[in-house]
Amino acid sequence: xxxxxxxxxxxxxxxxxxxxxxxxxxxxxxxxxxxxxxxxxxxxxxxxxxxxxxxxxxxxxxxxxxxxxxxxxxxxxxxxxxxxxxxxxxxxxxxxxxxxxxxxxxxxxxxxxxxxxxxxxxxxxxxxxxxxxxxxxxxxxxxxxxxxxxxxxxxxxxxxxxxxxxxxxxxxxxxxxxxxxxxxxxxxxxxxxxxxxxxxxxxxxxxxxxxxxxxxxxxxxxxxxxxxxxxxxxxxxxxxxxxxxxxxxxxxxxxxxxxxxxxxxxxxxxxxxxxxxxxxxxxxxxxx
Numbered sequence: 001x002x003x004x005x006x007x008x009x010x011x012x013x014x015x016x017x018x019x020x021x022x023x024x025x026x027x028x029x030x031x032x033x034x035x036x037x038x039x040x041x042x043x044x045x046x047x048x049x050x051x052x053x054x055x056x057x058x059x060x061x062x063x064x065x066x067x068x069x070x071x072x073x074x075x076x077x078x079x080x081x082x083x084x085x086x087x088x089x090x091x092x093x094x095x096x097x098x099x100x101x102x103x104x105x106x107x108x109x110x111x112x113x114x115x116x117x118x119x120x121x122x123x124x125x126x127x128x129x130x131x132x133x134x135x136x137x138x139x140x141x142x143x144x145x146x147x148x149x150x151x152x153x154x155x156x157x158x159x160x161x162x163x164x165x166x167x168x169x170x171x172x173x174x175x176x177x178x179x180x181x182x183x184x185x186x187x188x189x190x191x192x193x194x195x196x197x198x199x200x201x202x203x204x205x206x207x208x209x210x211x212x213x214x215x216x217x218x219x220x221x222x223x224x225x226x227x228x229x230x231x232x233x234x235x236x237x238x239x240x241x242x243x244x245x246x247x248x249x250x251x252x253x254x255x256x257x258x259x260x261x262x263x264x265x266x267x268x269x270x271x272x273x274x275x276x277x278x279x280x281x282x283x284x285x286x287x288x
Contacts, residue, residue, distance in 0.1 A: 004029055005178075006037045006049040012132035012153030018082045018176040019050040032129075034063045041179045042073045049179040050080065056173045058107050064177070065226055068267045069195055069236055076193055076268035077180035081275045084172040086112050088163040089135055089147045089154050096162060101126055101141065103134035104148035108167075112148055115166040120146075135159055173275060183268030186244040191221065192269040194254070195238045197228060199262035206237065212256050216249040218242065236263070244269040 005023060008015035009030020019028050029046055031037045037049040054060045068074070086108050090099070101124045102109070102116065109116070109125050116123065123146075128134035131149040135157050138147035146162065147153075154161050184190070198205050213220055219242035228234035243250045245266055258264040 003027070003048065004046040006031050006040045006046040008032075008034055008037055008051055010130060010132045012135065012150055012156050013130050014082060014084060014150060014174060015050060015052060015176065016132075017150060017152060018052075018080045018174070021082060022050060022078065022080045022176075022178060034061070035067055038067045038071055038074055038179055041181070042071065044181075047180065048077060050176050051179065052174050053079075053177045054175045055084070055107070056171065056175075057111055057169055060224060062226070065238060068193075069226070069238075069265065072265065073181070074179045075181065075183040076177045076270050077182065077184050078178040078270050079191065079273045080176040080178065081273045082174050082176060083275070084111075084167060084174050085151070085165050086148050086167045086172075087151055087154060087161050088115075088166055089138065089149050089157075089159040090145070090162045091139055091141075091143065092158070092160045094143055094146070094160070094162075098144050099123060099146045101145045102148065103128050103137045103141075103145065105129070105131050105134060108148040111168055111172060112166045114168045115163070119163075132156075178270075183245075183266075184270040186246055186269070187271045189272050190242075190244040190269050191272045192241045192243060192245045192250060193239070193267040194241075194257075195226075195236045195263070195265050195267065196257055196261040197234065197236045197263040198260070201234065205260065208260065209237075209257055212253050213241070216253050218250055218253055 003026050005019050005026040006029045007019040034051045037051050040046045041049040051064050052061050053064045103126045106127050128137055132153050134147040135149045135153040138145045139157050221242055222240040224238050225235040
């Protein structure tokens with residue numbers, strides 16, 4: 001029996017593509033917010049949940065970071081890297097010169113500004129809840145509308161692909177995490193994610209943490225901060241390390257960091273996903 005995997009829906013979104021890339025045999029269940037995906041995993045309505053955590057251009061997804069901080073019953077079990085390819089979709093019969101409105105989620109709209117400015121400088125840009133919703137809106141609109149969406153959404157709604165790979169940056173990757181009740185066993189090629197906060201704001205505290213990691217030759221992949229929210233001017237620090245939390249040197253460093261902090265949470269250790277460009281054959285801005 002295949003497992004049930006929740007994802008940030010609806011169908012035809014990049015989150016669905018990431019879920020299919022992770023497990024094409026699973027029963028996929030769409031939810032309309034990241035929090036609903038997380039709650040479904042916590043309540044065992046689904047075995048796992050796929051949600052976006054960062055984009056190589058747009059940066060981190062705050063809602064995912066916040067739920068990892070606030071939801072101790074969940075862990076990161078895997079990660080999925082998805083190359084983002086943006087497509088300009090229209091109703092069959094619509095010509096480029098007739099387009100006056102472009103629908104999409106705000107991120108794809110911002111990630112294809114150069115294309116839109118060059119080819120549709122006077123078009124109205126209309127925000128939609130998702131790329132899939134944008135395609136639905138475009139298909140129900142009168143002639144003269146276009147949508148920026150996925151190739152899968154084009155197939156689902158029988159839309160025509162007018163232009164391919166219209167994103168401003170050729171390398172555009174979204175990193176998704178797979179949420180589950182437990183993280184992953186060590187594989188030898190792992191990543192560990194955690195967060196911590198200090199009891200008081202004193203000089204040198206963060207530097208001491210970084211020095212601890214450096215002294216044990218632990219590679220720091222990423223560090224960023226999020227507001228503590230309940231205390232203005234105070235922050236959580238979110239860190240990604242190379243290696244597994246059970247590796248000897250990492251385990252010792254984590255013990256040290258925990259002793260220095262008032263809040264400490266390991267989101268999980270999980271295998272690193274190596275990027276594979278499944279859509280590399282598309283030529284930028286070529287028409288079907």
